[in-house]
Amino acid sequence: MDYKILENKRGIIFGALDDSSIAWKVAEQAHKAGAKFTLTNAPVAMRMGKIKDLAESCGTIVIPADATSTEDIENLYKESMEYLGGKIDFVLHSIGMSPNVRKGRDYLDLNYDWLLKTLDISALSLHKVVQVGVKNEALSEWASVVALTYIAAQRSFPGYGDMAEAKSTLESLTRSLGYHIGTKHNIRINTISQSPTWTTAGSGVPGFDKFFNYADQMSPLGNASADECADFCLMMFSDYTRKITMQNLFHDGGFSFTGVSQAIMDKI
Numbered sequence: 652m653d654y655k656i657l658e659n660k661r662g663i664i665f666g667a668l669d670d671s672s673i674a675w676k677v678a679e680q681a682h683k684a685g686a687k688f689t690l691t692n693a694p695v696a697m698r699m700g701k702i703k704d705l706a707e708s709c710g711t712i713v714i715p716a717d718a719t720s721t722e723d724i725e726n727l728y729k730e731s732m733e734y735l736g737g738k739i740d741f742v743l744h745s746i747g748m749s750p751n752v753r754k755g756r757d758y759l760d761l762n763y764d765w766l767l768k769t770l771d772i773s774a775l776s777l778h779k780v781v782q783v784g785v786k787n788e789a790l791s792e793w794a795s796v797v798a799l800t801y802i803a804a805q806r807s808f809p810g811y812g813d814m815a816e817a818k819s820t821l822e823s824l825t826r827s828l829g830y831h832i833g834t835k836h837n838i839r840i841n842t843i844s845q846s847p848t849w850t851t852a853g854s855g856v857p858g859f860d861k862f863f864n865y866a867d868q869m870s871p872l873g874n875a876s877a878d879e880c881a882d883f884c885l886m887m888f889s890d891y892t893r894k895i896t897m898q899n900l901f902h903d904g905g906f907s908f909t910g911v912s913q914a915i916m917d918k919i
């Protein structure tokens with residue numbers, strides 16, 4: 652979609668690793684929509700990913716930051732504001748990682764240090780991004796923060812492991828933060844609960860192909876793609892959604908409200 656709905660907006664986009672990443676699609680589309688932004692990812696991801704190619708095609712820079720480090724986030728805001736020439740109007744939090752899932756730990760054999768790491772990276776980082784942004788007066792009035800989540804926050808999905816706890820926490824933080832940053836600063840924050848999507852993080856979930864196909868056949872409109880998720884993120888960053896805050900917004904082709912579909916019934 653070629654509307655310049657983010658003209659004159661400045662943003663920070665976390666989480667583009669490769670061209671399958673949802674954040675990658677958001678960056679490409681935000682660029683087309685007229686936004687100026689910086690890209691960021693964990694220093695270790697810089698080596699693995701191709702984020703510098705993305706920065707080049709979007710005419711911007713990459714500022715490495717571990718989203719669990721307050722110091723890194725402070726520096727990220729400082730450098731972003733210097734580069735972009737003002738306060739930040741939108742932030743995409745597109746970050747997820749679970750050592751327990753990655754290393755195939757059974758849910759009844761969780762490594763608790765790893766669980767804390769999962770929560771720190773995938774959920775508490777959102778609080779840090781917002782808290783640091785507000786404390787440093789780096790977020791503009793009516794700024795929009797969007798974080799990506801999954802329906803395992805509400806329902807159990809066996810292969811999703813302790814990421815379910817991270818997503819529940821992420822959504823809870825969104826409600827709590829939304830109150831405080833709304834009343835004090837007129838800043839909004841929401842989560843988008845996205846369909847299963849073929850990315851590095853997504854395909855790390857055991858049995859992802861079946862998981863993906865099941866959701867696709869359960870959803871009246873089929874799974875939402877990463878590009879469609881990017882469209883939705885852009886709308887949430889734009890001025891068209893200024894009074895939407897504290898919400899968990901399902902972007903899943905109707906999966907979340909479907910009991911069963913004929914396609915699934917036919918397979919039983």
Ligand SMILES: NC(=O)c1ccc[n+]([C@@H]2O[C@H](COP(=O)([O-])OP(=O)(O)OC[C@H]3O[C@@H](n4cnc5c(N)ncnc54)[C@H](O)[C@@H]3O)[C@@H](O)[C@H]2O)c1
Nearest residue numbers: 666668672673693696718746747799847848850851852853
């Ligand atoms: N792919 C799916 O099926 C799906 C569905 C719903 C929600 N989501 C969510 O979408 C978001 C983006 O994931 P994706 O699917 O695009 O996969 P992805 O693997 O491309 O993105 C995850 C990103 O998190 C980054 N990251 C990990 N640790 C970090 C740290 N300490 N500091 C900063 N960044 C760090 C990674 O480097 C990577 O860029 C995640 O929150 C994920 O849970 C994904």
